[in-house]
Amino acid sequence: MSDRIVTRFAPSPTGFLHIGGARTALFNWLYARRTGGTMLLRIEDTDRERSTEPAIEAILDGLRWLGLDWDGDVVFQYARAARHREAAESLLASGRAYRCFATPQELEEMRDTARREGRAPRYDGRWRDRDPAEAPAGVKPVIRLRARQEGETAVEDGVQGRVTWQNKDLDDLVLLRSDGNPTYMLAVVVDDHDMAITDVIRGDDHLTNAARQTQIYDAFGWSAPRFAHIPLIHGPDGAKLSKRHGALGIEAYRDLGYLPAALRNYLVRLGWSHGDQEIFSDEEMVAAFDLGSVGRSAARFDFAKLENLNGHYMRAASDEELVDRIEGLLPVLGPSRGLGTTFPAVVRARLLVAMPGLKERAKTLVDLLDSAYYLWAPGPLALDAKAASLVDDAARDRLAALRPRLDAVAWEPAAIEAAVRGFADEVGAKLGQVAQPLRASLTGRATSPGLFDVMVVLGRDESLARIDAQAGRPVIAASQPVA
Numbered sequence: 001m002s003d004r005i006v007t008r009f010a011p012s013p014t015g016f017l018h019i020g021g022a023r024t025a026l027f028n029w030l031y032a033r034r035t036g037g038t039m040l041l042r043i044e045d046t047d048r049e050r051s052t053e054p055a056i057e058a059i060l061d062g063l064r065w066l067g068l069d070w071d072g073d074v075v076f077q078y079a080r081a082a083r084h085r086e087a088a089e090s091l092l093a094s095g096r097a098y099r100c101f102a103t104p105q106e107l108e109e110m111r112d113t114a115r116r117e118g119r120a121p122r123y124d125g126r127w128r129d130r131d132p133a134e135a136p137a138g139v140k141p142v143i144r145l146r147a148r149q150e151g152e153t154a155v156e157d158g159v160q161g162r163v164t165w166q167n168k169d170l171d172d173l174v175l176l177r178s179d180g181n182p183t184y185m186l187a188v189v190v191d192d193h194d195m196a197i198t199d200v201i202r203g204d205d206h207l208t209n210a211a212r213q214t215q216i217y218d219a220f221g222w223s224a225p226r227f228a229h230i231p232l233i234h235g236p237d238g239a240k241l242s243k244r245h246g247a248l249g250i251e252a253y254r255d256l257g258y259l260p261a262a263l264r265n266y267l268v269r270l271g272w273s274h275g276d277q278e279i280f281s282d283e284e285m286v287a288a289f290d291l292g293s294v295g296r297s298a299a300r301f302d303f304a305k306l307e308n309l310n311g312h313y314m315r316a317a318s319d320e321e322l323v324d325r326i327e328g329l330l331p332v333l334g335p336s337r338g339l340g341t342t343f344p345a346v347v348r349a350r351l352l353v354a355m356p357g358l359k360e361r362a363k364t365l366v367d368l369l370d371s372a373y374y375l376w377a378p379g380p381l382a383l384d385a386k387a388a389s390l391v392d393d394a395a396r397d398r399l400a401a402l403r404p405r406l407d408a409v410a411w412e413p414a415a416i417e418a419a420v421r422g423f424a425d426e427v428g429a430k431l432g433q434v435a436q437p438l439r440a441s442l443t444g445r446a447t448s449p450g451l452f453d454v455m456v457v458l459g460r461d462e463s464l465a466r467i468d469a470q471a472g473r474p475v476i477a478a479s480q481p482v483a
């Protein structure tokens with residue numbers, strides 16, 4: 001085995017890239033990058049019925065979106081079926097495998113007997129030493145591993161420590177099906193060997209498979225890679241992760257408005273820790289990651305924590321990046337919000353100016369988009385219930401009286417603020433009694449980024465038109481829909 005680390009991510013394209021798979025990919029990627037090694041990508045598409053092209057695309061897109069690049073070309077497992085067959089034949093030739101002619105009915109009986117006796121179903125080895133000349137007519141054989149029956153199989157796992165199995169508990173597993181197709185167990189071993197994988201890092205649901213695979217490596221006379229089985233991700237209640245608790249495809253996280261950097265940071269902390277550090281740049285993650293600090297118990301998924309991290313990364317992101325990312329979500333989010341799939345230039349310009357204030361409060365890109373609603377909303381602006389309750393008759397009168405002052409003032413935040421404050425003083429109102437209805441009229445919401453900044457972003461004409469619409473005066477400069 002060479003010194004250079006070679007890891008792999010080996011998803012089955014029977015579904016999209018889910019959050020657990022994404023974390024497995026991230027750990028493989030980090031481990032490879034950390035050691036100056038490589039990470040390969042193998043699509044395990046041997047299950048022809050359940051593997052789909054859209055799932056393959058979703059996995060590749062998901063990895064790209066998450067920023068996890070792989071080395072070399074993608075390996076497709078099914079394309080290697082001839083090699084898997086040849087490998088199984090070589091074990092037949094060396095006596096480490098045999099043809100088994102047990103009929104489906106016999107196998108069914110074995111399972112029934114085991115069930116009745118309260119045992120785990122096992123193949124009883126009936127063709128291990130039987131002469132194939134005795135094969136019943138018309139039964140297509142499978143090829144089974146001639147597994148060792150005495151002693152134990154041990155795996156020195158990078159996360160779980162040393163784990164052992166009694167060989168008497170492991171039956172002779174099928175390597176090649178009667179239709180000539182390899183089983184997962186055979187294909188994984190042959191591929192990992194041929195791809196010179198040094199480290200297999202995957203979910204601990206594969207731990208028992210590591211024992212099976214170790215037996216197959218042994219039969220070939222190949223040395224097994226190092227294994228590291230990482231605990232699965234559970235929901236906040238400790239139960240298996242459900243959809244409601246985050247068991248979603250990675251594209252769902254994109255559409256919910258999370259930044260890939262935030263998700264990377266969140267995922268690295270799911271099951272791995274480095275002192276009490278929570279925020280990691282990619283460089284810091286790569287420098288600090290090690291398998292020894294991966295815990296042995298299941299990690300718990302916590303949306304609130306992901307949101308907080310996302311807020312952090314959004315505040316740190318440039319305004320341009322945020323506008324671009326929101327725009328990237330418009331094909332999904334735009335139509336239900338009266339927007340197209342791209343931002344009109346005027347909205348884009350307003351968004352860029354408003355972004356420093358907007359990103360202070362938002363937790364996701366979707367929040368950000370919704371909080372920017374007032375920037376493109378067509379007139380007259382629809383107020384939400386809270387905002388509408390702020391615009392009563394007294395407020396309308398104040399807005400009408402304030403309007404001429406705003407028409408005359410220099411259009412920049414300090415001057416507007418001075419005018420609003422001066423007006424409130426003069427009419428004996430608190431600042432809030434003027435500012436709140438003003439905010440409601442301009443943004444349709446009861447909360448917003450700094451009011452005077454909002455007014456500058458909207459411009460004088462648009463601001464006055466929105467005030468007019470609420471103050472009940474004839475609308476002088478009706479605002480035009482911009483989206």
Ligand code: GLU
Nearest residue numbers: 010011012044188202206
């Ligand atoms: N294809 C398997 C899966 O998606 C992973 C196999 C492996 O990592 O060895 O669960």
